[in-house]
Amino acid sequence: MSTLRILHTSDWHLGQSFFTQTRQVEHEQFIDWLLFTVEAEKVDAVIIAGDIFDTGSPPSYAREMYARFVARLQEKDCQLVVLGGNHDSVSMLNESQPVLEYLNTQVIASTGIALDKQIVNIKNKEGNIAAIVCAVPFIRPKDVIESQAGQTPDEKSRAMSKAISDHYHLIHQEAKKRRNQLNVDVPIIATGHLTAVGATLSDSVRDIYIGTLEAFHADGFPDVDYIALGHIHRPQKVAGKEHIRYCGSPIPLAFDEVNTQKQVVLVEFEGATRQQITPIDIPVFQAMATLRCSLDELEEQIKAIPSVKDNIPTWLSIEIQTQDYLSDLQSRVQEIVAEYPVDILQLRRARQAQSPALKQEKNETLSDLSPEEVFEKRLAMEVFEGDASQALLERIKKRFTAALSEVITGEAES
The missing domain is CATH 3.30.160.720 (Double Stranded RNA Binding Domain)
Incomplete structure (x- = not known):
């Protein structure tokens, strides 16, 4: 029976300027720590659930940092899945996507691509398919719904919520179909970059609307084995469910996050069975x-x-x-x-x-x-x-x- 260890992180915001202060040193120290953790914990795959960059036009040092991380991660024999967030530029992430595929890295910048391109096979260190990921990035309205004239704001919100739920369930069905075709008994994991109902925000979280939808209800997610979410900077479970989680940002992005212990989340599977979910505390790099x-x-x-x-x-x-x-x-x-x-x-x-x-x-x-x-x-x-x-x-x-x-x-x- 195959084993699998996935590390869930998000919201790096490389290139952030914090009250005129650069976060470059903190991010470099975090990446060094993350690579050490990947090796120490024998991680098979890292999922970055959106907002790898702070802006759509990040400074050159931030792009170099990202590229170096991808290259260094491959030295650890570890797969990487990068999801686009609301801060990320779709075109900028896509421009390096063909090259990164040769470095065991899958980049899904938007949902405006073929459905099969949003489903990622995860392999363990033995080279066996050990999970299938419904790789859902930040969802832009134009990719999942057509606006209708005369709708009230409430009707638009309900339509958007249904469109997001429909997309998740459609991609989940495709993932199950692929699992059957491959004849493998492996878990299905989903990702997302959005605000879930009840999530605790911080000052650094930009209000995110998908159309007129402010928050997505957890009931709209499909029945999968783990959901790796991004956008909220405080680590937390969603709707009290152990397997639906925000890992939070790796460094405080606002002063009201100072007393929040930053984390990444390690998810372990044995075959198709989730064994345990373990938050790993991130050191403080800047007092x-x-x-x-x-x-x-x-x-x-x-x-x-x-x-x-x-x-x-x-x-x-x-x-x-x-x-x-x-x-x-x-x-x-x-x-x-x-x-x-x-x-x-x-x-x-x-x-x-x-x-x-x-x-x-x-x-x-x-x-x-x-x-x-x-x-x-x-x-x-x-x-x-x-x-x-x-x-x-x-x-x-x-x-x-x-x-x-x-x-x-x-x-x-x-």
Whole structure:
């Protein structure tokens, strides 16, 4: 009976710029660790479930890092399956796909290809077919559905959800047909790059819509032996099911991920039977911390940060709690931290510090305000600093405008 070990990872986001800081060193250290783990755990195949790159036009060093990883992985006698994510460029991933096939690597950038090209045979180290993968990348609406005029947003969401489910079940049927043709008793694995209902997001996860569908229900997945998901950066099970998992990103991509233990997931099979699923913790390659305190408490909190290895400064997000507006806040904080091995990447004031300037006028009520004014006043209570926060603000504004337009249109029709 053949054995198989598959390592599930995702959301590398090679080339990411984090508050102007490059992640190149962290990614190189992660790849070194991953290759060591592949060898130590005798892994037969690695699945990267989307977002290998951070943008559709990654910097050249990120593309070189990807190419070197593929080459070095083959030294470990290990197969690689790469799925396209919503951050990845389909054309860029496809341009190297024919060459990578000769390096035991299958790249599935989109679902806009023949169905049999989305089914991958996985071989173990003995060269035997030990699993079949329904290799589903990020699904773009144009690849699975035709838009219909006159549909409401709810109807579009239901149609999109059904189209995704239909695609999964269709490819699952094809995978079972291939398994019968090959006359092998092996597991069937599926992949995906989407938001599943109930998944816990983080600040670094870009809101992902497939058409108008915000989240896909786990009931829409086919009955397979393991589902390797990407897009969500926190490792977690989906719908409480052991075999449907997000492995999460290998490094924190936002400060609210700092306290999340990063993982890859090792899945072991004996014949067609899943033996066990084992999360493997990833080391921390760059010290990061979030501090929330007053100016008087800041130095003590910095002293409490664990020692930094190799004299690499700790990246900090600092939120200062003060009742007074301090125009020289940045310079005062810099003066406090000057003697410590830290880099401040994000500095903001606590929300309550802004409240005196944002109070409503004495006699102002909701009935005196337009929906737009209420929305703007509520936004004014939040803090949006940095590129990521500004991008989030723009998405919130777009959602509000769309929702308000829908309400107004509905009232007019009634």
